[in-house]
Structures are given as structure tokens and as C-alpha cells.
Amino acid sequence: MNMTVVNHHLSVGHIAIGGVASASLVLIGDSETIQLASAFDTPPESLIIGPFPEKQNNKKNEEKR
Amino acid sequence: MSRLSIVHFLRANAVVFSSVVQIGDSQEIRLSARALAVQRQLEYVDSREFPLLFPIFIKPIPTPPIDAEPLCRHTLHNCPLIAVHSVRVIGISSTSVVHIGSTKTVEAESRVKHIRQLTERRKEHASSRRSD
Numbered sequence: 001m002n003m004t005v006v007n008h009h010l011s012v013g014h015i016a017i018g019g020v021a022s023a024s025l026v027l028i029g030d031s032e033t034i035q036l037a038s039a040f041d042t043p044p045e046s047l048i049i050g051p052f053p054e055k056q057n058n059k060k061n062e063e064k065r
Numbered sequence: 066m067s068r069l070s071i072v073h074f075l076r077a078n079a080v081v082f083s084s085v086v087q088i089g090d091s092q093e094i095r096l097s098a099r100a101l102a103v104q105r106q107l108e109y110v111d112s113r114e115f116p117l118l119f120p121i122f123i124k125p126i127p128t129p130p131i132d133a134e135p136l137c138r139h140t141l142h143n144c145p146l147i148a149v150h151s152v153r154v155i156g157i158s159s160t161s162v163v164h165i166g167s168t169k170t171v172e173a174e175s176r177v178k179h180i181r182q183l184t185e186r187r188k189e190h191a192s193s194r195r196s197d
Contacts, residue, residue: 023175
């Protein structure tokens with residue numbers, strides 16, 4: 001495939017970004033190849049309702065119950 | 066020939082967890098992050114409790130292949146400048162980059178798993194469920 005790109009004048013005033021996170025890129029410039037991948041896992045099984053280790057079951061927690 | 070990037074003003078509040086603010090050209094950027102976020106009702110910390118063996122940390126993430134089709138690209142720079150007056154970034158986190166300048170290849174990968182643990186309400190309803 002043949003492709004021709006002509007870059008003309010590029011001028012930007014202000015860029016306001018809240019956050020750049022988890023394998024993200026803000027590029028002011030040129031690049032040949034960019035590969036960004038992100039996997040995020042919060043399945044229902046990740047919610048554990050169960051006992052905490054023994055040392056956490058102190059008297060204060062027992063009183064709350 | 067790459068273009069010249071001109072930024073008059075850059076302000077980044079927080080750059081955390083192996084993130085980068087790069088001013089100037091670069092050749093290759095490779096980023097990798099693995100995060101396990103455990104939120105608990107009670108305060109308890111043990112860094113050895115969950116080994117990083119969850120499928121999300123092991124499974125390969127499919128990415129589109131580079132150079133699958135031979136490409137002949139001609140780039141003509143009529144104006145070899147990228148001018149930005151000001152950039153304001155509040156946070157850069159988890160292997161991210163804010164890059165002023167040109168680069169050749171960028172490869173980044175981020176894997177995050179969230180686990181939440183709550184206390185049981187009653188002992189007779191004690192059921193322990195744990196993710197794989």
C-alpha cells in the first residue's frame with residue numbers, strides 16, 4: 001500500500017489533561033508504531049466475603065458484632 | 066526527518082508508579098505494569114498473601130500485528146513544527162508517558178486486578194468465596 005502524508009502548520013493553544021494512566025501515552029511529536037494494551041479485571045468472584053486472619057479478629061471487632 | 070516539537074509551558078502535578086515525562090526525542094519506549102489492588106473493610110496487609118499468578122497477569126494480550134501489510138509511506142513536512150503553547154496534566158500513573166518530541170516505537174502493557182474483601186455479617190452465613 002502506498003500512502004502520502006502531508007503535514008501542514010500545526011499549532012495548539014492549551015491542552016488540559018486530567019489523568020494519563022495504565023499504559024497510556026500523550027505524544028506531542030511523531031511516531032512510527034504504537035502498541036498499547038491494558039487489561040483490567042474486577043469480576044464478581046473478586047468480592048470476598050469471608051473471615052479475616054486471626055490477628056485481625058481482636059476484641060474491638062467482636063464488640064462491633 | 067521528524068518534526069520539531071515546541072511546548073512553551075508544561076505542568077505535571079503527579080508522576081507516579083514508573084511513569085515518565087520525556088522531553089526530547091527517543092527511539093524505543095517499552096512499559097509494563099502489573100497491579101493488584103486489594104481493598105479491605107478491615108485493615109490488614111500481607112504482601113505475600115496473593116502471589117501474582119492470576120490469569121490476568123499471565124494471559125497474553127492480543128495486539129494487532131505490526132507490518133502485516135507492506136506499507137510504503139511518504140511523509141512531507143510542509144511545516145516541520147508542532148507548536149503547543151501550554152500543557153497541563155494533573156496525574157500520570159501506572160507506566161504512562163507524556164512525551165514531547167518524536168519517537169520510533171512505543172509498546173506498553175498494563176494489567177490490573179481488583180479484589181475487595183468484606184467482613185461476614187453473621188457467623189452462620191459464613192461463606193468464603195475467593196477468586197481464582
